Amino acid sequence: MTPKTPDPLSTDEQKYVADHSLKRPLRVLDIWALGVGVVITGEYFGWNSALKDNGPVAVLIASLIVCVLYLTWVLALSELSVGMPFAGGPLAYGRRAVDGTLGFVMGWSMFLECQFATIATALATGGYIAFLLNPENPSSTVQVWTALATIAIFFVLQAWGVKEQSLAMVIMTYGAILGLLIFWGLAATNFSWHRVWTTPLMPEKKGWQAVLDAVPYCLWWLVMIETVALAAEEADKPHRTIPRGLVWGQLTLIVLVVLTWLFACGAMDHQEFAEVTYPLAKVVGGIPIGKYSLAVYGFGIIAIFGMIASYHGMIYGTSRQLFALGRAGYLPAFLGEVHATRRTPIISLLVCSLITAGFCIANLWFKDAVAVAVLVSTLTALIWYILAMGCLYVLRLREPGLFRDYRAPLYHMLPIAVVFLSAFAVYVYAGIDVKVIPLTALLYGLGLCYYWFWAHGRIRTAAPEELTARQAEEGPTT
Numbered sequence: 001m002t003p004k005t006p007d008p009l010s011t012d013e014q015k016y017v018a019d020h021s022l023k024r025p026l027r028v029l030d031i032w033a034l035g036v037g038v039v040i041t042g043e044y045f046g047w048n049s050a051l052k053d054n055g056p057v058a059v060l061i062a063s064l065i066v067c068v069l070y071l072t073w074v075l076a077l078s079e080l081s082v083g084m085p086f087a088g089g090p091l092a093y094g095r096r097a098v099d100g101t102l103g104f105v106m107g108w109s110m111f112l113e114c115q116f117a118t119i120a121t122a123l124a125t126g127g128y129i130a131f132l133l134n135p136e137n138p139s140s141t142v143q144v145w146t147a148l149a150t151i152a153i154f155f156v157l158q159a160w161g162v163k164e165q166s167l168a169m170v171i172m173t174y175g176a177i178l179g180l181l182i183f184w185g186l187a188a189t190n191f192s193w194h195r196v197w198t199t200p201l202m203p204e205k206k207g208w209q210a211v212l213d214a215v216p217y218c219l220w221w222l223v224m225i226e227t228v229a230l231a232a233e234e235a236d237k238p239h240r241t242i243p244r245g246l247v248w249g250q251l252t253l254i255v256l257v258v259l260t261w262l263f264a265c266g267a268m269d270h271q272e273f274a275e276v277t278y279p280l281a282k283v284v285g286g287i288p289i290g291k292y293s294l295a296v297y298g299f300g301i302i303a304i305f306g307m308i309a310s311y312h313g314m315i316y317g318t319s320r321q322l323f324a325l326g327r328a329g330y331l332p333a334f335l336g337e338v339h340a341t342r343r344t345p346i347i348s349l350l351v352c353s354l355i356t357a358g359f360c361i362a363n364l365w366f367k368d369a370v371a372v373a374v375l376v377s378t379l380t381a382l383i384w385y386i387l388a389m390g391c392l393y394v395l396r397l398r399e400p401g402l403f404r405d406y407r408a409p410l411y412h413m414l415p416i417a418v419v420f421l422s423a424f425a426v427y428v429y430a431g432i433d434v435k436v437i438p439l440t441a442l443l444y445g446l447g448l449c450y451y452w453f454w455a456h457g458r459i460r461t462a463a464p465e466e467l468t469a470r471q472a473e474e475g476p477t478t
Contacts, residue, residue: 026235030166031245035228036252037173038313042221043180043260044306045124046374048270048279050217056265057201058210062218063261065211067254069421070222073385074250075408076415077229078243080392082406084468085232085242088324090384092465095328096472097391097398100459101451103469104330106391107321108447109384110226112440113377114318115352117224119359120373121314122147125307126360127277127370132300135285138278140364147360150308154315155353159339159346169312175305177256182299183280184259187267190287196266212428219378219425221257224310225250226381227317230324233464239405277370315352322348328463330455336463375436376443379429385422389415399472 026034050059084092088103090110095103126143133142158165203210228246235241264270264279268286273279281300289295323345326335339346363369392415395402408414429437459466 026166026231026241028241028244028248029170031228031231031235031241032249032252033166033170033173034231034313034316035225035246035249037169037176037309038224038227038317039222039249039253039310040173040176040180040256040306041121041124041310042223043256044176044280044303044310045127045277046120046220046370047218047261048264048274048276049371049374050214051265051270051274053203053206054210054214055198055201055203056196056261056270057198058203058206058208059214059218059265059270060261061211062214063221063257065215065421066218066221066425067257069418069425070225071250071254072410072414072417072421074225074228074246075410076389076392076418077226078246079403079406079408080388080395081229081232081242082239083395083402084465085235085238086324086464086468087230087233087320088328088463088465089226089229089232089321090388091321091324091328091330092468093388093391093395095465096469097394100330100456102387102391103465104325104447104451104455105444106384106387107325107330108444108451109380109387110230111318111321111325112380112443112447113384114224114227114314114321115355116373116377116380118311118314118318118352118356120370120377121307121311122150122356122360123363123370123373124277125150125304125311128281128300128304128307131278131281131285132297135296140367144360144364147363148357150311151353151357151360154308154312155349157312158315158319158349159342159344161342161344165312165316169309169316172305172309172312175302176309179299179302179306180256180260182302183284184263186284186289186295186299187263187287189289190268191263191266193266195269196262215425215428216375216378219381220374222250222253223378223381224314224317225253226385227313230317230320243406315349315356318352319345319348322352324463324465327460328465329458329460330451333458333460336460372436372439375429376440379426379436379440380443382422382426386419386426389419389422402472 050062080093084096086092088107091103091107094106123143126147129146130138130142157168202208232238232242264283268283272286273282276282280303284290284299285296322335325331326333326348335348335351337347338344461470
C-alpha cells in the first residue's frame with residue numbers, strides 16, 4: 001500500500017517554525033570544540049571523588065570501562081542526531097520512536113543531566129578561584145560569588161549569538177587543553193610509579209568492589225559529550241559535521257583522561273586530593289615545585305579555562321534542551337521563544353542560569369552540593385542513553401530510510417554495548433552512600449506530573465520534533 005502523503009503545513013504552522021528557528025553556522029571544528037570543551041571540566045574535578053577508599057588502579061579500570069561506554073555511545077548517537085537534527089535531541093528520538101511521554105522522559109532526563117552538570121561546574125569554577133586567592137583556607141563565600149559571576153558572564157555571551165559563543169568555545173577549549181599540558185609537566189617533576197601501582201593494587205577491604213564504587217564518579221570524565229547532539233539543528237551539513245566532530249572529540253578526550261589520571265596519581269598520594277573540588281591545583285600546590293608561586297598561580301589561572309569552557313558548553317546544552325521542551329509545549333511555551341535578531345533562546349538561557357545561581361547560593365549551607373550534582377547528572381544521563389538505544393532499534397526497523405545519510409560502524413553491536421555498559425553503571429549506583437536515587441526519582445516525579453496534568457493536551461504540533469514525528473506517522477520514511 002502506498003504511504004499517505006503528509007499534509008502540508010498550515011500558514012500558522014509555517015510561521016511558528018520560522019519564528020522558532022535557529023541559525024546553522026557550526027562546522028566540524030566548532031562541534032569538536034563543543035564536544036571536548038563541554039567535557040574537559042571532568043579532567044579538572046569530579047573524577048577525583050572516585051579515589052576515596054578505592055585507589056588509583058580501581059579508578060583506572062573504572063575509567064577505561066567508561067571510555068569504552070562513551071566511544072560506543074558517540075558512534076550510536078551520531079546516527080540518531082543525523083537522522084533527527086533537532087535542538088530537542090532525545091525529545092525528538094523518543095517522540096518519533098514511541099510517543100510524547102517517552103519523548104518527554106528522555107528530554108527531561110537530558111535537561112536534568114545538563115542542569116546539574118552546570119551547577120557542579122559553576123561551583124567548581126568558584127572553588128578553583130577561591131583556592132588561588134587563599135590556598136591555605138579557600139573561602140566558600142568567594143566560591144559562591146565567583147560562581148555567580150561566571151553564570152552572569154556566560155549568560156551574556158550565550159545570548160549574544162551562536163557563532164560568537166562558538167568562537168569563544170574554540171579559544172577556551174584550546175586554553176583548557178594547554179592547562180592540562182602544563183599540569184602534566186608540573187606533576188611529572190614529582191612523579192612516582194609507587195603512588196600509582198599501590199600495594200595492594202586494590203583496597204584490602206573492598207577488592208574488586210572498588211572498581212564498581214568508582215564507576216559513578218568516573219562517568220564525570222566524559223559525561224555531557226552528548227550535548228553535541230543538541231547542536232545538530234545549528235550545524236552546517238549535520239550528516240558530516242556531527243559524526244566527525246563527535247568521534248574526534250571523543251578520541252581526544254580519552255587521551256586526556258588517561259594522562260590526567262596518571263600524572264595526578266603519580267605526583268601526590270591520591271587520598272590528599274580525593275575530596276576537594278580543585279584536585280589538580282591541589283596537586284600542583286602540594287608538590288615541591290608548588291613552592292614557586294608562579295607554578296601554582298600560572299597553572300591555576302590557565303586551569304580556569306577548563307572550568308569555564310565546560311560551563312560554556314553545559315549552559316548551551318541546558319538552554320537548548322529547555323528551549324526545545326518549551327517550543328514543543330512539553331514545558332511552558334515562553335521557554336521556546338528566541339531573540340528576534342540574534343536567534344538565541346534567551347528566555348531558556350535566563351531560566352537555567354537562575355536555577356544554577358539558586359543552587360550555587362544553597363551551597364553555602366549544603367557542602368556536598370558538587371558531589372550530589374555530579375551524581376544526579378550522570379545517573380539521569382545513563383537513563384536516557386538506554387532509552388535512546390531502544391529508540392534507535394525501533395526506528396531502524398520501522399524507518400530504515402531515516403538513517404541513509406549516516407550509519408554507525410558495528411551496526412548491530414553498538415547499541416547492545418551501550419545498553420549493557422549503561423545498565424552496568426546504573427546498577428553500581430546502589431552501592432554509593434549519597435542519597436542521589438531518591439532525589440533523582442523526585443525530580444522525575446515532578447516533571448512527569450507537570451506533563452501528565454498540564455502539558456499533555458497543549459503540545460505544539462508545529463515544533464520540529466513534533467512535526468517530523470507526525471509526518472512520519474502519516475508517511476513513513478522508507
